[in-house]
Amino acid sequence: MRNKSLWDALLGLADAVIESVDVDETSGQIVVQVRIKAAASRRCGRCLRRCPRYDQGTSRRRWRHMDAGVLMVWIVAEAPRVSCRDCGVVTCHIPWARAGAGHTADFDHHIAWLATNASKTTVATLARIAWRTVGAIITRVWADIEACTDRFANLSRIGIDEISYKKGQRYLTMVVDHDTGRLLWAGVGRDTETVDEFFDALGPERCVAITHVSADAAPWIAKSVRTHCPGAIRCADAFHVVAWATKALDTVRRQAWNTAAGRARDTNRTGRNSTGAARVLKGARWALWKNPEDLTTSQHHKLTWIAKTDPALWRAYLLKEGLRHVFKIKGAAGKTALDRWLSWAVRCRIPAFVELASTIKRNRTEIDNALDHNLSNALIESINTKIRRITRTAYGFTNPEALIALALLAHSGHRPQLPGRTTHG
Numbered sequence: 001m002r003n004k005s006l007w008d009a010l011l012g013l014a015d016a017v018i019e020s021v022d023v024d025e026t027s028g029q030i031v032v033q034v035r036i037k038a039a040a041s042r043r044c045g046r047c048l049r050r051c052p053r054y055d056q057g058t059s060r061r062r063w064r065h066m067d068a069g070v071l072m073v074w075i076v077a078e079a080p081r082v083s084c085r086d087c088g089v090v091t092c093h094i095p096w097a098r099a100g101a102g103h104t105a106d107f108d109h110h111i112a113w114l115a116t117n118a119s120k121t122t123v124a125t126l127a128r129i130a131w132r133t134v135g136a137i138i139t140r141v142w143a144d145i146e147a148c149t150d151r152f153a154n155l156s157r158i159g160i161d162e163i164s165y166k167k168g169q170r171y172l173t174m175v176v177d178h179d180t181g182r183l184l185w186a187g188v189g190r191d192t193e194t195v196d197e198f199f200d201a202l203g204p205e206r207c208v209a210i211t212h213v214s215a216d217a218a219p220w221i222a223k224s225v226r227t228h229c230p231g232a233i234r235c236a237d238a239f240h241v242v243a244w245a246t247k248a249l250d251t252v253r254r255q256a257w258n259t260a261a262g263r264a265r266d267t268n269r270t271g272r273n274s275t276g277a278a279r280v281l282k283g284a285r286w287a288l289w290k291n292p293e294d295l296t297t298s299q300h301h302k303l304t305w306i307a308k309t310d311p312a313l314w315r316a317y318l319l320k321e322g323l324r325h326v327f328k329i330k331g332a333a334g335k336t337a338l339d340r341w342l343s344w345a346v347r348c349r350i351p352a353f354v355e356l357a358s359t360i361k362r363n364r365t366e367i368d369n370a371l372d373h374n375l376s377n378a379l380i381e382s383i384n385t386k387i388r389r390i391t392r393t394a395y396g397f398t399n400p401e402a403l404i405a406l407a408l409l410a411h412s413g414h415r416p417q418l419p420g421r422t423t424h425g
């Protein structure tokens with residue numbers, strides 16, 4: 001070791017005395033032997049209470065630290081044990097690492113920051129760790145942030161939504177704050193018990209302060225909301241209602257496609273040319289789904305073609321757009337428009353939309369509330385998209401807690417900070 005103060009500054013380890021530094025260029029590693037300063041070693045590793053030292057510990061331990069240039073850095077030290085009056089004989093608090101972790105706290109923060117900003121491959125390749133390990137790191141970083149922040153203060157208008165992960169086989173329930181646009185909470189499952197978990201974490205006093213809850217029409221959400229926030233106004237998410245219409249439209253498109261494909265087969269059998277209707281309908285999915293203002297020229301052409309050749313599918317498209325318009329104008333005008341929409345939909349002779357009309361009638365109170373109270377639809381939509389992206393990135397984490405931790409680190413307003421920076425970086 002040539003320059004102790006240089007290594008001290010480079011490693012930035014709190015309460016550590018560097019004993020030796022070995023550089024192994026062959027393996028690309030630096031091993032730094034340190035010892036915890038005596039005063040710092042007399043704290044309980046679990047509850048941080050000051051307590052007497054018990055012994056030297058059972059063995060020397062290793063922590064991966066942030067790289068120095070291209071070399072991996074390992075910190076090696078004895079982990080003395082203390083005798084805590086509450087926790088018994090436990091390993092003392094390690095000033096540079098979280099309890100039980102194999103990485104230093106700086107390394108943890110570095111990874112947590114990267115994971116919220118870069119792709120899975122970038123993080124794993126740059127840090128030379130497995131994606132599974134990233135999952136464990138962000139889970140403990142989030143647990144620390146959660147313990148020292150109060151995310152549930154001053155809540156009044158919340159949105160509850162579900163999202164699927166593991167290729168649609170598992171579900172998370174998410175709660176967002178309509179006023180800050182942040183993700184507040186996420187839990188595994190999509191049932192009343194999962195929503196109850198959130199309200200239990202919120203506590204009865206704060207439940208009373210909730211004035212508006214938006215959600216899709218799922219009865220399992222409504223049940224929990226009625227129990228915990230009986231005074232809150234329940235609103236239907238416009239995003240979900242419009243999604244029902246998009247789904248109904250897709251049913252109609254698929255039926256039209258099947259009919260056209262069948263017709264094409266019959267025509268081919270009789271030796272005549274196919275009309276190409278099936279092909280156009282197959283490619284028309286995006287044209288039908290997209291908002292008209294976002295259509296490309298070729299998608300515009302597809303819609304014009306549908307208007308001319310398939311009146312039922314065209315009616316279905318107009319019905320979908322009509323419902324979207326209801327949520328665009330909102331308020332009393334929106335409610336009047338919805339009345340007109342319903343009387344059109346019940347008589348449209350398209351089964352998927354007749355059914356949609358009765359679903360909408362069943363949920364009319366919540367939908368009217370949404371039109372009156374104008375909870376941001378864009379917020380639910382954008383959080384939904386962001387979390388969907390995270391569930392894809394998080395694929396490969398062994399447990400859903402890591403997925404939840406990543407979602408909350410990225411979107412709860414408590415992003416991890418890079419070590420050594422005084423401001424958000």
Ligand SMILES: [Zn+2]
Pocket residue numbers: 044045046047048049084085086087088
């Ligand atoms: Zn303790």
